[in-house]
Amino acid sequence: MHLIFYSPSEWDTWGLSRRPLIPEGMPVLIDEDLVLEESGRPRPAAVANVWFRELPVSGAPARRTWKTYAQAVRAWLEFLADRGVDPFGERNEVRAALSAFSEYRFAGPLKARWEAGTWNLNINAVARFYDWAVDQGHCAAQPFTYTIVRRYTDAGAQKARRNTASVRVAKPHARVKYLESDFRQMFVRALAGLRPDGEPDGFRGRHLGRNAAMATLVFSSGKRAQEFTHLLSYELPSLPARRSDVPIRFPLAAQITKGKKARETWTDYDALLEMHQYMDLDRATVLMGRTYAPNARLGAPLPVTNPDWEGGTVGGRRMSWRKLTLNERLRMVTPEGNPAIIAVQSDGSPFVDWATTFRRTSERIRRDFEPRFPTVTPHMLRHSFAMATLEKLVKGHYARAAALVTDADEDAALALYLTKQDPLMVLRDLLGHSSVTTTEMYLARLDVQRIYRDVYREAGQHSGAAMAEAAAEFGDEDEGDEPW
Numbered sequence: 001m002h003l004i005f006y007s008p009s010e011w012d013t014w015g016l017s018r019r020p021l022i023p024e025g026m027p028v029l030i031d032e033d034l035v036l037e038e039s040g041r042p043r044p045a046a047v048a049n050v051w052f053r054e055l056p057v058s059g060a061p062a063r064r065t066w067k068t069y070a071q072a073v074r075a076w077l078e079f080l081a082d083r084g085v086d087p088f089g090e091r092n093e094v095r096a097a098l099s100a101f102s103e104y105r106f107a108g109p110l111k112a113r114w115e116a117g118t119w120n121l122n123i124n125a126v127a128r129f130y131d132w133a134v135d136q137g138h139c140a141a142q143p144f145t146y147t148i149v150r151r152y153t154d155a156g157a158q159k160a161r162r163n164t165a166s167v168r169v170a171k172p173h174a175r176v177k178y179l180e181s182d183f184r185q186m187f188v189r190a191l192a193g194l195r196p197d198g199e200p201d202g203f204r205g206r207h208l209g210r211n212a213a214m215a216t217l218v219f220s221s222g223k224r225a226q227e228f229t230h231l232l233s234y235e236l237p238s239l240p241a242r243r244s245d246v247p248i249r250f251p252l253a254a255q256i257t258k259g260k261k262a263r264e265t266w267t268d269y270d271a272l273l274e275m276h277q278y279m280d281l282d283r284a285t286v287l288m289g290r291t292y293a294p295n296a297r298l299g300a301p302l303p304v305t306n307p308d309w310e311g312g313t314v315g316g317r318r319m320s321w322r323k324l325t326l327n328e329r330l331r332m333v334t335p336e337g338n339p340a341i342i343a344v345q346s347d348g349s350p351f352v353d354w355a356t357t358f359r360r361t362s363e364r365i366r367r368d369f370e371p372r373f374p375t376v377t378p379h380m381l382r383h384s385f386a387m388a389t390l391e392k393l394v395k396g397h398y399a400r401a402a403a404l405v406t407d408a409d410e411d412a413a414l415a416l417y418l419t420k421q422d423p424l425m426v427l428r429d430l431l432g433h434s435s436v437t438t439t440e441m442y443l444a445r446l447d448v449q450r451i452y453r454d455v456y457r458e459a460g461q462h463s464g465a466a467m468a469e470a471a472a473e474f475g476d477e478d479e480g481d482e483p484w
Helices: 044-057 063-083 091-107 116-135 181-191 208-221 225-229 269-287 326-331 354-368 378-394 397-403 412-420 423-431 436-444 448-460 464-478
Strands: 002-005 027-030 146-153 156-163 248-252 263-267 302-305 311-314 317-320
Touching: 002 063, 027 044, 027 063, 044 063, 044 116, 063 091, 063 116, 091 116, 116 156, 181 208, 181 354, 181 378, 208 225, 208 263, 208 269, 208 354, 208 378, 225 354, 225 378, 263 423, 354 378, 378 397, 378 423, 378 436, 423 436
Parallel strands: none
Antiparallel strands: 002 027, 146 156, 248 263, 302 311, 311 317
């Protein structure tokens, strides 16, 4: 079974009366014999393709989610086809196949084995497919069973449905990592070719200014990899006329965010200054005398004229940057003949492989300076931002800075927000979560108790009662109970 991704390129040569109503990048499953129907009913792959097409309006608008679901369904359908089992057949037979699939993925050939987290991700995607298939009448019942569990939030006990085919895994808060301030500094310095003490280490890597500036920006703004990778130079906020501890607003377009939900985060003056310096010096030097032409895989170039902070003329008409897709951003060519994407590589094309850069830098730090240093991923920078920002919010750093801003200042609205809003509400908005409950569950995966413990300890220097309360609050955790 083949998995391809739909492209409407040259659709007008297919002999169709109109453009197909299929989103670009939509996964498509194709059987080896290219047959779509059998015995008067659609093949399982054809049924799955219909489900894929409904994902954008069924709570899964992101292309990465489409791909993940398609890979999960393909693995399941291929296994059933190999065992001669109809995925929409008699329930007991499909449940028996599910048991065999579990044994295959956990104790089968080495190349076929999955970790528990991978199993849960895939099996829950398949379960969503069966929910839809039952609703559409493709099968009478799905092979999964569910149990009702309780989850506790500030809103009280909430009932949730749990797939009994999923397996227990180590609690996420024990394995999701973030960088403390010393490791954050060590990582940024290593990206810049410096030792942990700030002295040159003799590393001869390229684009040191670019790498350090981008990491610093993400540490201060909490962007996801997709968001900072596809950020346009025109979307970078202007540097304020004066330095301030009040954060600088940083809007993010819906087309580059997860779930296509526009949001506004922030950054700080020093991080923004470093990125502007990269653009004015390192980036300008790399692009000097070069012209950019996107490769054929990306598509035709999109020349931009009359650009400003809001948008520009693209393809002959005025277009807001907010409406540009990821692919279109990579194809944009500025009036100077350069890519519009901020980060560029040696040949003058957009740079997108941040995961490799961060991994190699982590390996170099472990080898040369600190054996305990973790392997940093782009998303780990977001986790680090969340923890560092919450710590400043809880300790009142931003509120004190905002209190110094006068009513007539350009930052007055943000200052009022910082002095009046609850820290978790602020962090919810910065991370782009739909509710503060999501933020609480996210923080539960990190060592958020450490932040509040530190605050209690600082207060305890002046109040023995506060120290006693801190001990009571975190006593359960010390005994191994769940922090939520």
